[in-house]
Amino acid sequence: MPAPRMFEEAHARYQINYRHQESEYPDFHAEPLLPHQFSRNGPGLAVADANNDNRDDFYVGAPSGQAGEIFFQQPDGTFRPQKLRLITNPKKIWEPCSLMPTRMAT
Numbered sequence: 001m002p003a004p005r006m007f008e009e010a011h012a013r014y015q016i017n018y019r020h021q022e023s024e025y026p027d028f029h030a031e032p033l034l035p036h037q038f039s040r041n042g043p044g045l046a047v048a049d050a051n052n053d054n055r056d057d058f059y060v061g062a063p064s065g066q067a068g069e070i071f072f073q074q075p076d077g078t079f080r081p082q083k084l085r086l087i088t089n090p091k092k093i094w095e096p097c098s099l100m101p102t103r104m105a106t
Contacts, residue, residue, distance in 0.1 A: 014077065015079060016071060020060070020062075021063070022042075022063055023065060025063070025064060043062060043063075043068075044061035045059070045060055046058065046059045050072070053072075053073075055074075056073055057071060057072045058070070058071050059071075067085060069081055069082065
């Protein structure tokens with residue numbers, strides 16, 4: 001008997017059209033003793049109700065030099081993407097995901 005599927009393709013069902021592109025930054029050139037390239041770990045992801053409409057929205061981080069993207073859940077369950085503005089001043093750079101509240105499992 002085959003095991004039940006734990007995951008399913010959901011991009012069409014929820015109208016999520018997103019493809020992450022890693023930066024071409026060579027970690028090993030700057031730090032040759034790294035065990036692996038930390039810049040290749042993929043994007044950060046955070047889930048929260050970012051616009052206070054009682055629906056889960058999600059944020060996808062981006063590699064250096066690119067802006068992240070937030071997806072707002074619509075009443076029909078689909079998601080509307082919104083690109084975030086890229087902040088280029090190093091003194092003002094912050095990670096939006098760190099400001100999203102997290103849920104505690106009970």
